[in-house]
Amino acid sequence: MTTFVDIQDxxxxxxxxxxxxxxVQNLNLTVREDEFAAIVGPSGCGKSTLMKLATGLQFPREGTVIVGGREVGAPVKLAGMAFQNPTMLPWRTTLDNILLPLEIVEPHRSRLRKHKAEYVAKAECLLAQVGLKGQGHKFPWQLSGGMQQRASLCRALIHEPKLLMLDEPFGALDTFTREELWCVMRDLHAAQKVTIILVTHDLREAAFLADRIFCMSARPGRIVAEREVEFPRPRDLEITYSAPFASLVQELRGHIAQARAAA
Incomplete structure (x- = not known):
């Protein structure tokens, strides 16, 4: 399978x-095209730094970052991003919030006015995929936190990114809403065929969603363990109560405990 994100030394x-x-120091990481990768590690280990390097928001002092076959030297236009805080603009409807990246990213910016109906239909389709059908006319303050996060995922995908970066996107939500959004994210990945890198502190989340999990050391961050997730897809939440799932989570917890002890 083709390597899509290649972070070397x-x-x-x-x-x-x-x-x-x-x-981060001597950081090496490769993520395959269309793969769902998760990054876990102790607080302050450089997980968010890795995310910024992969999207061109920061540039390394040493080493190379290659995304989509090109060395990163500017913000990566083919990337979409979603964060723990959805940061929806309160004066814009949910639909207009989702369309916002199209006003910035080419070639969509040049096409938006003439092809507005096409983009609106696409946004409505994404809203339906995440369980928000018919909610586009509402303002963010009329939506729950979980609904806003669903809309944030739509916004991150509206410009058809090849790479989706998720930085603790469900961390502020209650357990039940978080698990509902795991399933939404699972289904979006299957439908969109996009490369995803998830940064998370939630080991259950990583084990449920990812094809491969990378554990980082304490600062300065580097990859100290890599684990393929062998559970077949599609995965249902029932798997999170199984012994093999619990064993994987415990293994990951052990890697992070060792990383913290070595700090």
Missing amino acids: VTHVYARAEDGAPA
Whole structure:
């Protein structure tokens, strides 16, 4: 399978770091095309830094970052992003919030006015896929937190990204809503065929959603363990109560405990 994200021997130091210590060091990671990868590790290990490097929001001091066959030297236009906070603009309807990336990203920006109906239909289709059919006219403040996060996923996918970066997207939600959105994300990945990198502290979330899980060390971050997830797809929530699933979660917890102890 083709490698889509290739991070090789990367070290990155933030300019604002008073001690000059790297956030990540000798970081190596490859993610295959259409793969669902999850990144886990102790707090402050550089998970979000990895996300910024893969999308061109930061550039490494050493090493190379290649996405879609090209070395990253500018923000990656083929990427979509969703965060823990949906950050919906309160003065725009849900539909208009979803269409927002099309006002920025080419070639959609040049096509938007002339092909508005086409894009609206696409947004409505995405809303239906995430269980928000008929909700596009509502404003964010009329939606629950879980509904806003569903709309945020639609916004991240509206411009047909080849890479979807998810930074703790369900972390602020209650357990039941979070698990509902795991299933939404599972179904979106199956339907969209997009490469996904999920950054999460939730080991159950990583084990349920991912094809492969990478565990990072404490800062400076690097990959200390890599685990293929062999549960067949599509996965139902019942699998999270099985002994093999619990064993995988415990294994991941052990890697992170070792990483913290070594810090």
